[in-house]
Amino acid sequence: MAAAPSPPSPRQTLWDISPPVQPGSPVFPGDAPFSLQWAARIGPNCPVNLSTLTLSPHTGAHADAPLHYGDEGAPIGEVALEPYLGPCRVIHAIGCGPLVRWQHLVHAIPDPAALPPRVLVRTYARMPQDRWDDDLPAYAPETLERLAELGVLLVGIDSASVDPATSKTLDSHQVLRRRGLHVLENLLLDEVREGDYELIALPLRLSTACASPVRAVLRALA
Template identity: 70%
Template sequence: MSKRLWDISPPVHAGAPVFPGDTAYRQEWVASITPGCPVNVSAITMSPHVGAHADAPLHYDPQGAAIGMVDLSPYLGRCRVVHAIGCGPLVRLEHLAHAVDDLPPRVLVRTYERAPQAAFDNDLPAFDAALVEWLADRGVTLVGIDSSSVDPAASKELPSHQVLRRRHVRVLENLVLDDVPEGDYELIALPLKLIHADASPVRAVLRDL
């Protein structure tokens, strides 16, 4: 019997929400199937932060690596989904305390009952920087969240991103964990090999162990 696959990526289309000021998804057709053309071909313009995505260190560190240059191993392997639904503006250790024994190297946090997919949430839930530090101390190499950022939308200091930078922890944002029970899974969320980009879209999935 095949293992169940959970698609935890939101749909990407022209109406997909983006961080205010970011480049929304746009697609145009540059070739269409006609008697003289055998294929459809489109051109896409978008921020690499649209939909489920992996931030590169370059996103929050001017000397950081672009996403096409980072090690892929954090994006593939055992992970834990932890629910902190309705936790408020910041996910803190007490919201995850019920599920942090014997943590695998990857932790994904569900904060929404239903992840917003129609409009950007200016009051998005984010990570307390102390929580990211605590997870890094316990060997976590990747964190993920179902909101658009691990820091509050209005933050200019980006304290959680700065912990990620300093502790060499990778991050996934804009996941959809609405229907995923708490527990351990295999994560598959490989970024594209975009050699100069500050992030990459991912098709993030979980597979039952």
């Protein structure tokens, strides 16, 4: 007798776009690597497991604070939360080269007036989750300028930085500062199709930190 067919899987409504944070997670050369130690373990005299973390706030999916690229900027615990929550558009610019330019995005912006205020760009076919990429793709500063002009509040990318790894002037970060743009870096977009979603990626209320890890997720629009 033939087995009954499996029921159809429900339509996916939630995408976790946060890479795992674990030993070996790539960080900018010289930054603090992730580590976890056990301060206590369950046993005869202890009812709980208790861990201690050491990590850079730029580990995994994270939100940079204005303080990261300007001494006068706010720490992450003082930034507004609204930009990290709401409609967004995921745009593919896979294999675009060292810089995401406007020409790599325009195919997904047929009506600029209808562009959501959050834009996430996928540049990797497969995001490197276990190694640092010296040739990481970044945003061209003029691309960020153009997005700001269209009313975008937050930009994201699946690489570790909106600037090239070798940059000393951080031109794209300075556009963020000047235009008041918020940013998410190190997003895992490997399984996400182009299109519109709801973004939920709230930073921790770290009162004096230059960034915060986020648990970034996308939810299907109703």
